[in-house]
Amino acid sequence: xxxxxxxxxxxxxxxxxxxxxxxxxxxxxxxxxxxxxxxxxxxxxxxxxxxxxxxxxxxxxxxxxxxxxxxxxxxxxxxxxxxxxxxxxxxxxxxxxxxxxxxxxxxxxxxxxxxxxxxxxxxxxxxxxxxxxxxxxxxxxxxxxxxxxxxxxxxxxxxxxxxxxxxxxxxxxxxxxxxxxxxxxxxxxxxxxxxxxxxxxxxxxxxxxxxxxxxxxxxxxxxxxxxxxxxxxxxxxxxxxxxxxxxxxxxxxxxxxxxxxxxxxxxxxxxxxxxxxxxxxxxxxxxxxxxxxxxxxxxxxxxxx
Amino acid sequence: xxxxxxxxxxxxxxxxxxxxxxxxxxxxxxxxxxxxxxxxxxxxxxxxxxxxxxxxxxxxxxxxxxxxxxxxxxxxxxxxxxxxxxxxxxxxxxxxxxxxxxxxxxxxxxxxxxxxxxxxxxxxxxxxxxxxxxxxxxxxxxxxxxxxxxxxxxxxxxxxxxxxxxxxxxxxxxxxxxxxxxxxxxxxxxxxxxxxxxxxxxxxxxxxxxxxxxxxxxxxxxxxxxxxxxxxxxxxxxxxxxxxxxxxxxxxxxxxxxxxxxxxxxxxxxxxxxxxxxxxxxxxxxxxxxxxxxxxxxxxxxxxx
Numbered sequence: 069x070x071x072x073x074x075x076x077x078x079x080x081x082x083x084x085x086x087x088x089x090x091x092x093x094x095x096x097x098x099x100x101x102x103x104x105x106x107x108x109x110x111x112x113x114x115x116x117x118x119x120x121x122x123x124x125x126x127x128x129x130x131x132x133x134x135x136x137x138x139x140x141x142x143x144x145x146x147x148x149x150x151x152x153x154x155x156x157x158x159x160x161x162x163x164x165x166x167x168x169x170x171x172x173x174x175x176x177x178x179x180x181x182x183x184x185x186x187x188x189x190x191x192x193x194x195x196x197x198x199x200x201x202x203x204x205x206x207x208x209x210x211x212x213x214x215x216x217x218x219x220x221x222x223x224x225x226x227x228x229x230x231x232x233x234x235x236x237x238x239x240x241x242x243x244x245x246x247x248x249x250x251x252x253x254x255x256x257x258x259x260x261x262x263x264x265x266x267x268x269x270x271x272x273x274x275x276x277x278x279x280x281x282x283x284x285x286x287x288x289x290x291x292x293x294x295x296x297x298x299x300x301x302x303x304x305x306x307x308x309x310x311x312x313x314x315x316x317x318x319x320x321x322x323x324x325x326x327x328x329x330x331x332x333x334x335x336x337x338x339x340x341x342x343x344x345x346x347x348x349x350x351x352x353x354x355x356x357x358x359x360x361x362x363x364x365x366x367x368x369x370x371x372x373x
Numbered sequence: 374x375x376x377x378x379x380x381x382x383x384x385x386x387x388x389x390x391x392x393x394x395x396x397x398x399x400x401x402x403x404x405x406x407x408x409x410x411x412x413x414x415x416x417x418x419x420x421x422x423x424x425x426x427x428x429x430x431x432x433x434x435x436x437x438x439x440x441x442x443x444x445x446x447x448x449x450x451x452x453x454x455x456x457x458x459x460x461x462x463x464x465x466x467x468x469x470x471x472x473x474x475x476x477x478x479x480x481x482x483x484x485x486x487x488x489x490x491x492x493x494x495x496x497x498x499x500x501x502x503x504x505x506x507x508x509x510x511x512x513x514x515x516x517x518x519x520x521x522x523x524x525x526x527x528x529x530x531x532x533x534x535x536x537x538x539x540x541x542x543x544x545x546x547x548x549x550x551x552x553x554x555x556x557x558x559x560x561x562x563x564x565x566x567x568x569x570x571x572x573x574x575x576x577x578x579x580x581x582x583x584x585x586x587x588x589x590x591x592x593x594x595x596x597x598x599x600x601x602x603x604x605x606x607x608x609x610x611x612x613x614x615x616x617x618x619x620x621x622x623x624x625x626x627x628x629x630x631x632x633x634x635x636x637x638x639x640x641x642x643x644x645x646x647x648x649x650x651x652x653x654x655x656x657x658x659x660x661x662x663x664x665x666x667x668x669x670x671x672x673x674x675x676x677x678x
Contacts, residue, residue: 109534109542160497165489184470185545188493189538192465192500196533199504203526213518220525223510228501229414231495237414240490 077131080363084127087140091126092118094144095151112182113197116155119173120313122373124296125150125267128202128364132268132285135351135358138275142210146219146274149198150267153227156194157236157263159187166240167322174313195227211274219270226266235259244323247284252325253294260300261293268292284350288361296368298340301326303373304332312373327334344369385668389432392445396431397423399449400456403506417495418502419486421460424478425618427676429601430455430572433669437573437590440656440663443580447515451524454503455572458532461499462541464492471545472627479618490620500532516579524575531571540564541579549628557630558599561584565605566598573597573666589655593666601673603645606631610638610678615678649674 099114120145126147130140162169162177163184179187202220223229235258242251265286272285303312304319305328319326327336347365351358388466403638404419431452433443467474468489469483474482484492507525540563547556570591577590608617609624624631632641648658656663 109539109544113534120674156497160493161489163493165493185468186542188465188468188470189534189542189545191497192461193534195500195539196529197499200526200529200533203522203529205523205526208519208522213522214513217508217518218510218514221505221510224501224505228505229418229494229498233498233501234414237491237494241413246392294430355386 080360080367081125083360084122084367087130088123089125090130090144091123091147091151094148098148098197101320105297108182109189109193112178113194114185115181116159116172116178116190117152117194119175121155121173122153122371124150124364124368125154125263128264128267128289128292128361128371129271131358131360131364132271133275134271135277135285135354135361136277136281137357138271138274138277140371143271143274144213145201145204145207146223147267149201150223150270152194152198152201153223154263156191157227157232159191159194161236163187166236169318171313171315197225215274219273222270222273223263223266224253226262231258231262231266232260235262239324242325247325247327247330249327249330252327252330255325256294256327257290258267260297261290264293264296265289281354284353287350288347288365291343292365292368295340295343295347295365297369298327298336298343299368299371301328302333302336303341303371304328307372340369384667385672386601388665388668389427389672390434392435393428395435395449396428396452396456399453403453403502413487413491414494414498417483417491418499419493420486421464421477422457422499424480426456426460426478427678428456429669429673430459430568432592433569433572433597433666434576436663436665436669437576438580439576440659440666441577441580441582441586442662443576443582446482448576448579449527450506450509450512451516451574451575454506454566455528455575457499457503458528458537459568460637461496461503462532462537464496464499466541468492471541474508474619474623477620486623504529504670520579524578527578528568528571531567536563536567537565539551540567544629547630550630552630552635554632554635557632557635560630561599561602561632562595565602566595569598569601572596586659589658593652593670596648596655597670597673600645600648600652600670603632603641603648604673604676606633607638607641607645608676609633645674 095117099117116267127151129143129147133143134140135252158172159178161167163179169175169177178190182190199220208216235255238255239259270287272282277285301319304316307316309316322328327339344365348362351361389594400422404422431626434448434452434455438448439445463477464483466472467477468484475485476482483495487495504525513521540560543556543560544564573594582590606624609621612621614621623632633642649670653667656666
């Protein structure tokens with residue numbers, strides 16, 4: 069425990085704050101207030117996009133680029149696109165026919181504010197805009213066209229029915245039914261892990277990582293993705309509703325299939341620690357440029373929201 | 374009228390059937406029955422994708438490529454992606470919180486068969502998969518990377534909040550309220566026209582059309598897109614429910630803002646004829662390779678479903 073605490077030194081917090089500010093600024097630039105479009109759809113997209121996310125996926129993308137010696141600023145459009153996709157998934161997950169959540173990050177969820185139709189369309193709009201941002205004219209001045217196409221494919225697969233969408237289907241359909249832990253693992257890996265893996269991996273690809281680095285980063289992403297969702301499961305039990313901006317204990321109330329629900333808290337924490345060790349281990353051949361990735365893995369366990 | 378009938382010779386019908394078969398085959402290859410993924414999401418995507426669409430957007434994409442002398446087969450992944458995006462939009466449009474339509478192409482709509490959650494996710498899955506298909510490994514062996522990136526951007530913008538999603542927001546929010554015809558025009562151009570324009574344009578770009586050809590094709594797309602939606606409005610009044618596979622008169626029942634509702638049938642048909650003339654006119658500098666585009670414009674007026 070002592071080692072963990074020491075390594076979670078203030079600089080990772082500064083790092084996360086600094087990178088979040090860069091991402092927030094870029095996102096604002098993509099969605100200026102004065103956009104000459106139907107106000108409601110823009111407002112609904114902005115509402116969810118600027119509701120106070122941690123920007124973990126964009127930051128992982130930037131840290132992935134940095135870890136292989138690439139330039140962080142080159143990947144910003146990809147980083148922002150990842151946040152748009154993540155935000156769309158939250159809007160759709162909260163819908164009455166899905167998780168029926170009224171609160172998200174301490175604020176009324178999109179469909180409570182804009183109605184169900186506009187919320188669905190705001191999600192659709194954010195998902196689609198992600199692919200517009202990644203292909204905006206001039207982007208190939210900074211990103212190799214072939215790498216860009218590879219990254220779009222990677223992200224689409226991670227977000228779609230093979231990944232996030234498929235994981236959400238398992239989630240919706242298994243709610244309240246007893247399932248095996250192997251199903252929960254698959255669900256977590258698809259619903260959360262796939263996009264987290266794609267985030268760090270897309271950064272490393274655009275950053276110019278070689279084959280062995282890319283493979284190591286993929287391994288890191290897989291471990292961290294599952295780590296993140298198990299931490300989320302644990303946070304739902306141990307977390308403070310006020311800090312999280314959403315109701316603690318909601319998973320149990322909805323009879324969600326989570327790691328703690330199936331294996332208990334103690335065993336879940338053991339698995340989490342093992343995943344953290346493996347995530348760090350996967351970066352053993354990386355130099356100090358990978359320090360944010362190493363620290364982010366620890367931060368995911370220690371975060372309060 | 375006589376000229377119109379003569380020009381709508383059997384070969385456009387053979388052409389459309391032949392191209393539809395090519396698109397259907399390609400779509401089946403993308404969604405094989407045995408896919409090793411949660412059956413429900415796959416089934417729901419397949420259900421809507423193979424419910425009997427005309428494949429107009431894919432065919433326009435292929436015809437756009439042919440018109441500038443490009444190879445039709447090169448654009449098939451893009452053509453299929455356009456159909457996936459169109460299909461997703463139908464699933465989401467039919468949802469209870471949107472148009473609340475129980476029937477689509479003569480069959481129960483997605484949410485009636487799979488429930489609302491899976492229907493939303495099937496739409497999300499199809500939209501996302503469109504971008505996966507367009508970037509599938511190896512695609513740049515047949516399509517120039519720079520052209521591909523340009524086309525993805527074009528399609529994302531046409532499908533997103535600047536285009537189709539924005540048009541659907543206007544539609545949902547203006548239902549039952551009296552609006553000006555200029556709003557209906559904007560709504561139609563965004564909701565339907567944008568993706569139709571993107572279809573023919575993406576074909577022409579990948580087909581290697583020069584700047585003046587691309588501009589002419591864009592003009593054609595704009596005219597044909599509006600033409601298509603006004604024809605749809607008219608068909609809702611004059612069409613046969615059994616042939617269309619959906620209830621005629623539904624627009625009036627829902628107090629939808631359509632051209633006939635605002636301007637009457639006669640005036641709507643005049644506008645439609647003018648748009649057809651302008652669409653054909655925009656192709657005046659094209660040789661006989663543009664014949665399918667010319668004939669498709671006429672077909673759009675004469676179709677029964």
